[in-house]
Amino acid sequence: MSTAARVRVDHTVTSGIFSLDGQSFDVDNNVWVVGDDEECVVIDAPHDAEEIMAVVAGRRVKAILCTHAHDDHVREAPQLRAQTQAPIFLHPDDRPLWEMTHPRELWDVDLADGQVVDVAGVDLEVIHTPGHAPGAVCFHAPALRCVFTGDTLFNGGPGATGRSFSDYDTIVASIRGRLFELPDDTVVHTGHGDDTTIAAEQANLA
Numbered sequence: 699m700s701t702a703a704r705v706r707v708d709h710t711v712t713s714g715i716f717s718l719d720g721q722s723f724d725v726d727n728n729v730w731v732v733g734d735d736e737e738c739v740v741i742d743a744p745h746d747a748e749e750i751m752a753v754v755a756g757r758r759v760k761a762i763l764c765t766h767a768h769d770d771h772v773r774e775a776p777q778l779r780a781q782t783q784a785p786i787f788l789h790p791d792d793r794p795l796w797e798m799t800h801p802r803e804l805w806d807v808d809l810a811d812g813q814v815v816d817v818a819g820v821d822l823e824v825i826h827t828p829g830h831a832p833g834a835v836c837f838h839a840p841a842l843r844c845v846f847t848g849d850t851l852f853n854g855g856p857g858a859t860g861r862s863f864s865d866y867d868t869i870v871a872s873i874r875g876r877l878f879e880l881p882d883d884t885v886v887h888t889g890h891g892d893d894t895t896i897a898a899e900q901a902n903l904a
């Protein structure tokens with residue numbers, strides 16, 4: 699069996715609060731766990747470390763990858779790090795957002811555009827996609843024909859840009875210039891809500 703055939707994408711949804719600019723909202727967040735039977739990476743750490751650890755199911759966690767630093771995506775990252783000894787990865791442009799949630803502790807590894815994170819022999823390529831947040835990134839797994847977009851691209855269009863540190867023109871430039879360059883049939887695993895594809899979102903944004 700090829701490496702990619704052994705690697706799977708597991709998923710759970712956790713519920714909690716997103717807070718920014720003095721407002722709070724009830725939200726359901728997707729958590730994506732990519733790996734094989736031995737090792738995995740966790741993409742985003744919202745609300746409930748125990749629910750995330752249930753998906754990890756005893757495997758070695760190589761990395762905690764944050765798509766951006768809104769509190770509903772990084773709240774449990776330090777707790778998860780303490781439980782797994784895995785480093786937290788975040789793009790440094792999201793430091794102001796991170797510090798709102800975790801003022802006394804930092805992440806471990808800076809993410810950068812073009813960086814590759816390997817898990818179980820599959821590459822996750824980091825695409826810096828500012829707009830929803832300055833340090834928002836997507837993780838493209840060519841071998842799995844999917845991309846993890848956080849809150850940059852949803853089923854139905856771009857992520858929200860109405861609050862601090864967000865910009866609509868910037869997110870649209872990121873989506874058109876970077877995500878729409880991926881193969882049409884790439885499955886989009888989002889930060890909230892249902893999957894979509896690059897082709898479907900190209901039609902939505904046209």
Ligand SMILES: [Zn+2]
Nearest residue numbers: 766768830849
């Ligand atoms: Zn967000």
